Amino acid sequence: MVGAMAPTIDFWFEFGSTYSYPAAMRIGPLAAAAGVGVRFRPFLLGPIFKAQGWTTSPFNLYPAKGRHMLRDVERVCAELELPFQRPEPFPQNSLLAARVALAGLEQGWGEDFCRAVFRAEFGAGRCIEDAATISDVLAGLKVEPAPALAVARSDAIKARLRSETEEAQQRGLFGAPSFVCADGELFWGNDRLEPALRWARKLSP
């Protein structure tokens, strides 16, 4: 239980990002143990990558880096006892999942949805671009798929995801996962979750 005056951290992630998966699975218990509140902030890396001239994931643009990343994520997940499979296509287009997540975060089932999407995508290798996969995930959470998808496709949610992504860019984000503390301090990467929580704690009253 994290109180109202507790420090909080913004957890910015992208459903297409491999390292966002272990971060999403780890952040809840670690933040609770540190007494830090967490805000889940899904966003899109695509527009940010595009702005720096990339048309796809850097892991596709630089094959040696991509090979290491896949092997490294396998090792990271193995240490955490999380299953890992590379989905096809890679990276996945995360637009629909991110919109549904924003709808869910307003309705109280968002965090569970985010974890379930990551498990489907990187634990089971499923294609989260398909509305059918997202519907399965929703049904697994006992959320009616049709109304949830309708809200996700509303103009309000579309605009919300655009403004979230713009905020991410303004805060200096260039990759995912990223953690931003109340003072704006930015940490990038699953392996920076613990230092980010230590930083957030130092800011607490």
Add this chain to the structure above:
Amino acid sequence: MVGAMAPTIDFWFEFGSTYSYPAAMRIGPLAAAAGVGVRFRPFLLGPIFKAQGWTTSPFNLYPAKGRHMLRDVERVCAELELPFQRPEPFPQNSLLAARVALAGLEQGWGEDFCRAVFRAEFGAGRCIEDAATISDVLAGLKVEPAPALAVARSDAIKARLRSETEEAQQRGLFGAPSFVCADGELFWGNDRLEPALRWARKLSP
């Protein structure tokens, strides 16, 4: 003390690489505690970056990434109680330092030299492109600068650095620091030192 049958790890680093600095300062005691031997392998990232179309450090090519990296290295060094200063120009051309290091590794003062170069460059912000800085570092280790620099500039050492860099590329290296275990398993990044040592230990007889 690490015995002849102990597992070993290749520590590939680049004197221009910020994260190679904390890795170089950490690897000795951590590897000794893990019972793993270490081979220091200086190489040049420039030719590898060039082969993937980069003309300078990715931290210069992608400013948001570069800003985070400098802040992150500051934080990493602060936790380790290592001083950190960004040298000018950034990144430094590491050709001379790498050649002298290869000479020193054949003569028994190489590892001390590597740590002293990193301290001069990133601890004190000195320019390691200057032969005067390298001479100061050598003198601090009680190594005669003139003969060491002469060996470093020999055709044999120049060819050696080229072949080391080619080997790095063949092993799939794309950044520094990197750690390669006896079975070829590759780990990239200062934060992957501990997992690399755990991997190396698992291979021991």
